[in-house]
Amino acid sequence: MMRRAIVATLALALVAAACTTSNDSPPASGSSAPVTITLLTHDSFDVTKSVLRGFEDRTGITVNVVAAGDAGQLANRLILASGNPEGDVAFGVDNDQLSELFAKDVFVPYESAGLGDVAPDLLVDDQHRVTPIDHGEVCVNIDMRRYVGGTPLPSSLDDLAAPAFRDQLVVENPATSTPGLAFLLATVAAYGDPGFEDYWRRLRDNGVTVVDGWERAYFGEFSGAGGGEGTHPMVVSYATSPVAEVVFADPPITVPPTAVLTDTCYRQIEFAGVLRGTGHEAAAQQLVDFLLSQPFQEDIPLRMFVYPASTTARLPAVFRHNAATVTDPYEVSPADVAAHRADWVARWSDVMGQ
Amino acid sequence: MSRRARIAILALPVAFLLLFFVFPFVSIVWEGLASDQTAIGRVLGEARVRDVIWFTLWQAAASTALTLAIGLPIAYALSRFAFRGRAAVEALVVVPFVLPTVVVGMAFSGLRGSIVAILAAHVFFNIAVVVRVVGAAWATVDPELEDAADELGASGLRRFTRVLLPLARPAIVTAATLVFLFTFTSFGVVLLLGGAGQTTIEVEIFRRTSQQLDLSAAAVLALIQLLFVSVLLIADAVLASRRPVLPPPAEQGGRAPRTRGERTFGVVAVLGAIALVAVPLWRLVRRSFVGSEGATLANYLHIGEGRRGGLFEIDPGAAIWTSVRSAALAATIALVVGGLVSIGVALGARSRGIWAIVAIPLGVSAVTLGFGYVVAFDADPLDLRGSTWLVPLAQALVALPFVVRIVAPAMAAAHASLGEGAASLGASPWRALRDATLPACAGAIRTAAVFAFVVALGEFGATAFLARAEHPTVPVAIARLLGQPGSASIGQASALAVILLVITAAAALTIGRGRIGSFGQS
DSSP states (O other): OOOHHHHHHHHHHHHHHHHHHTTTTSSSSSSSEEEEEEEOTTTTTOOOOOHHHHHHHHOOOEEEEEEEESHHHHHHHHHHHSSSSSSEEEEEGGGHHHHHHHTTTTTTTTOGGOOOOOOOOOOOOOOHHHHEEEEEEEEEEEEGSSSTTTTOOOSSSHTTGGGGGOOOEEEETTTOOHHHHHHHHHHHHHHOOTTTHHHHHHHHHOOEEESSHHHHIIIIIIISSTOOOBSSEEEEEEHHHHHHHHHHHHHOSSSOSEEEEEEEEEEEEEEEEETTTTTOOHHHHHHHHHHHHHHHHHHEEEEEEEEESSSSOOHHHHHHHOOOOOEEEOOOHHHHHHHHHHHHHOOOHHTTTO | OOOOHHHHHHHHHHHIIIIIHHHHHHHHHHHHHHTTTHHHHHHHHHHHHHHHHHHHHHHHHHHHHHHHHHHHHHHHHHHHHTTTTTTHHHHHGGGGGGSSSHHHHHHTTGGTTTTTHHHHHHHHHHHHHHHHHHHHHHHHHHHHHHHHHHTTOOOOHHIIIIHHHHHHHHHHHHHHHHHHHHHTTTTTTHHHHOOOOOOHHHHHHIIIIITTOOOHHHHHHHHHHHHHHHHHHHHHHHHHHOOOOOOOOOOOOOOOSSHHHHHHHHHHHHHHHHHHHHHHHHHHHHHHHHHHHEEEEEEHTTTTGGTTTTTTTTOOHHHHHHHHHHHHHHHHHHHHHHHHHHHHHHTTTOOOHHHHHHGGGGGHHHHHHHHHHHHTTOOOOOTTOOOTTHHHHHHHHHHHHHHHHHHHHHHHHIIIIIIIHHHTTTTHHHHIIIIIIHHTTTHHHHHHHHHHHHHHHHHHHHHHHHHHHHSHHHHHHHHHTTTTTTTHHHHHHHHHHHHHHHHHHHHHHHHTTTTGGGGGGG
16 A cells, blocks of 8 residues: 555646646757647637648648637636736637737737738728637517517617516626626627616616626526526527527527627627747748638537638628628727726616615 | 554555645646746736635635524534434435536525525535534434533523533534535535526636636636635634543433424424525426426436447446446545544544644645546656546545544554553554454544545536546536526436435435534544
8 A cells, every 4th residue: 555655646746747747848949840839728719620630731730729728717727827828819709809919018929911812891900910810799689489470579789678678688787697798798888887876777777687607697587588487588698609509409490599789789800910039930820821711701600600701711601691781880999998897887787786 | 652653554554645636736737837927916906806815714614604593403402302203304405516516406496696605505515514514413412411510500592502502612613624525525416506796716726727727816816716715624623632532422312392492493303404404405306207298207218318328428327336336446546545644643643733734635636636637647657637546536625624533533542542451452553454454443434434435426616527428427427417498408407416325315314323423523
């Protein structure tokens, strides 16, 4: 027994020694030497394996993908490790986080050739510290089965506070949930500051339900979710949730049970950037180029359920048929978000008694 | 044995805690406070923070009181009465304790939004602590003591309040301390089930970190939580030093219930225990067999199918393998470190103080510690960021207190009775330890290994933060399935949760009536 304990102790010491060398970065390399770079992202990231292999085979660059937690945790980890990054490229930071990330000087500028194909309204950083890769909208989803016959359909933010739609809406708490914060920002963009407070008072008096996270809102409270158990016919979710309802249905369905109110949306753009302090700047730039290239852009919709930034990427059929087209989403500038987020969330909490 | 030998033995555990707990925690708190010197005043001045602290305290107190009220009768029935199937019921009661909070949240989703959901889930989770800790104390009570009281004319209730309750008081205090510690730092249950105004400090730390990018406030809150946890553990250690030391628990004792009153009580308590554990689990199992067209096996057959081909796909077989491998590594690390601590205790180190120290990581926010790892291990020779070792290391930290709690008392008792005897016969101290003490507590070591394994298996907070995304553990895969819309998602998440439940229950059954009981005595 004792001998085993000693062996185990030694093993642990060896392990400790081994893991200090397990992720050492390759030495500064010429163009032909194999390079491994790390892509830091959030846990909603996904890519078809063969698409990523295509990039690796073509360039000789091996990509190590690390999910650093949810989108907020990713941003924090980038800020904490600014200048001494955990990886070489970050993907998945959004417009609401940019101000803080720029203040901490997390990225080095890089202007990808692929930017020519990107929709102009996604190009928010003229210094090219970050590159837009995709965008998604947070919108109110409705359960179509509940609005049949003569039942009036809601459409605007104002409708959500109207007596006809009393007790129907479920929202996420902006203090705990990313879509919750996005929806709060939509109301700030629509009604201004302090007008949004009054709007939320009206929502409150109209019986809005607040929960902590998207999962609980969508599966627990919303009646339209496949497999869910809720009773409310309206929920704050994503413009692409109806598509996901079709893709992740078992048994398969062709028409989603839900629809999107396209006048209630807030835009979230996701960016990639080369991390300051990377030892592989050229390879990192190639990876950013790849994220904007046709194969990756066309892979985005069915892997992450957001829209590609490139206007030349073709959407899959299930997207073309079922995803809502949001033409004029609400937006708040990154600087305003950084300056007022804590205050807006605190005042929302006061109004809602959360 | 000499002081020097003790120091040598405790060096590795101390180094382990300093390196993988103190260093990352201090790093992240320092980082948070240094960037905003006004943070302490700002956070303490918020009415919201005072509400959060108050809610954290009172829900923990209420959860503890409820768990004791429900757990004590069950502990009594399971420890004092012999009946067929007792081992199975005891194993069943342990299952909730090692379930991932994601799974427990799903089991109680019907009650969500009310304080009842949080309290019920906390009782469900922690009933095992009361049953094991207090039951172990009662199992050591000689039945003849009760018989004597009986002959002196004491009624059943009087026997209980005058004889059994005082004998178990130290164990009850220990159980209450543990339940309070677990519920005070509750995260997953509160996040998944809590409604308006129901926020623990741990959940508030997560909000400030993930949603508001306010690491300074998170650091202050982490310190506040640490302060409360330290006070609790120190108070427990001081109280414990005045407690009598109980003899090591007897082998499965107890007798058949004799009077009709005893029989009724036993049946109600045992059936109550089964219902308490089985009803929420049954809800989950049933959900896993329901599809949009009635009863189906599809949830099991198609787990993760919608994500096939993706880099972050969910392959249930691979997830189970990742979970099992990581938990086995974590259990090995915890067993080596905890085993050395226990040897130190057996050789005369102060056990309660040591337990308080190894237990402190249980009271520290997993989110904070996760960020601590990122900040602390960012330079050679210890740039562990992205290393696959982070998950088992973090899991080992969580499992360590349980290992020490189970092994140390057994080892101290065995060494006192056997090892010192062998030493007095001329055996060298090492030989006495190796040939007498260690074999005598093989059972406790096995129990500790299994317990460490299942605790690591269910760990979610730190794992979700540190796990490599291509290789999710089962709890992480469940959370990933729950993060996507679609009718298949919830059913498949339930199916995966049931698979985890079966693995956990199988492991818990091998503990059987093992000496988790020794938990309370040191």
